[in-house]
Amino acid sequence: MTDTTSQAGTGHAPRTVDPDPDFAAQAVAQAALYEEADTDRLGFWARQARELLTWDTDFTQTLDWSGAPFAKWFVGGRLNVAVNCVDRHVEAGDGDRVALHFEGEPGDTRTITYAELAADVRRAANALAALGVQAGDRVAIYLPMIPEAVVAMLACARLGAPHSVVFGGFSADALRSRIEDAEAKVVITCDGSYRRGKPTTLKPAVDAALAKGAPSVTNVLVVRRNGEAVDWTEGRDVWWHDAVGAAGEEHEAQAFDAEHPLYILYTSGTTGKPKGILHTSGGYLAQAAYTTKNVFDLRPERDVYWCTADVGWVTGHSYVVYGPLALGVTQVVYEGTPDTPDKDRWWSLVEKYGVTVLYTAPTAIRTCMKWGEEYPGRHDLSSLRVLGSVGEPINPEAWAWYRRVIGADRTPVVDTWWQTETGAMMISPLPGVTTLKPGSAQVPLPGVAAEVVDDAGEPLGHGQAGYLVLTEPWPSMLRGLWGDPQRYVDTYWSRFPGRYFAGDGAKRDEDGDIWLLGRVDDVMNVSGHRLSTAEIESALVSHPTVAEAAVVGATDETTGQAVVAFVILRGGAQEGPDTVRELREHVGQEIGPIAKPRSIMVVAELPKTRSGKIMRRLLRDVAENRATGDVTTLTDASVMDTIRAGMTRSE
């Protein structure tokens, strides 16, 4: 039954929700995990790593922190990540279990068992090896959510060739700079995909990226997905179906050191240059598997899991590919948008595949709230047992709606805090164990140590807002920034020496539960995606008409934050009717559609401090239609009045 009286925003959230006794009685996670990890943290991680993974050579030391902040986990251990994610399940007799239920946006489907996935990965590894890819070589992957994305990542892992997945929504320029930074040897892409019922293209962006630079690339492997015509560079471009189709199924996997690089994933920082976050093998896979199992209450023989994230983001790495596959779970992979052909597409998939665990982002939940309960109401969602949230704080109203409308007021909702850098979940309740609290990510997972501190790094009492820090190394922590070890030390380990600074504000409540309060640096969070103000500013000033630009993240009801830009045009440049549209397009071209500002205001001046720093706080006030805050440090306080009076706003 649809309850039309409680539409989006009007549902009241309970303060706490106790675990359901039946769920608790059968829960995968047990309260004893906290005790065990508190007593012997390293022993706890060693046990997880040995129980969850298959090692070719056992490790001799759990953590080597002697080179802090550069960590080595599971020292001396050797394993093959892809074998752990696929082959060993086949060897254990689970080859017939479905690994992927793929559903394309047009409705085409593919069912891929673990045995089939293992064969595909081995063939793809042979095909890559035939193109000269060896352990240590980098491979860029620019693909939509199709099974080949998973196969490509695992084939790289199998060869020990770190992949660098670039989100398909990034532009040719963004792709090129990432390929260049990692000096990738091969790029794996496809002709195109589908979005909102229409074919899209990806290959042209790769062609444009390689036309401008990226000399390290010797071959482009092209998956045929939607049949769109592609330009072809003879000698460089190779069809996936030719190369992988012709490759043999036999491939001997080599075991790699626990610290062998697994992947690089670029994410936005506070400067204009994206950071290449480096993750390695043993520790990363151990924590990905441990969190997937315990936070989602997963039993591979029972569950059908679905994480709606794209493999272009870290959530897709840890919770579509590595965590679930390491456990041998059956999962759904969906290519398209949630409203194609109608706004009930997700819920039809939950019903069709009997999804038991769903992991998505608050922005998606708020969008569904806006669309209304009628869409989930059309489907039987009774298979769902656990609901997860990630990417930004989930407001209590959205939490309550998620649990009530999607989870029939029965399922636990786990709000999981982590980052590209942390590699896996860090702060989250455990379903069946933790008394849930809507709006709070609550407690560090067993084995994880977090603290809320003030400016001076002193731990804060309950109720006081400060900075979130991680006080002990963890297995899936980033091992550095690709090609820039000093920036790694400076960015994460210098603000509070000896501790990892996450860049998030946080507070503990009277129960000691942690509430995340958003970024405290110049990083924005739009629909759970990380964007840098500096990166968008430099995209704007690269346009010939722009003299100066300032970008802020303004609160947005659906996307959490929205990009709002203020620009000063160059002397002589006139603001025409198309200026703003042109600038938005320009940002889309420089970075990608996700970075396009929601609004751009053309202004005559920007508010600056006496030292010349742009006062974003004041601009945020304007962007959010608030009275401007303290302007006493402005060089010229009248600037704000000028901005308010003269701004041209465009949505």
Ligand code: WT7
């Ligand atoms: C930033 C990391 C983690 C994968 C997706 C985003 C914010 C993430 C939560 C949460 C409050 C959250 C933080 C963090 N964030 N999850 N549950 N509650 N904030 O990964 O792009 O590396 O972004 O996302 O601000 O620092 P990312």
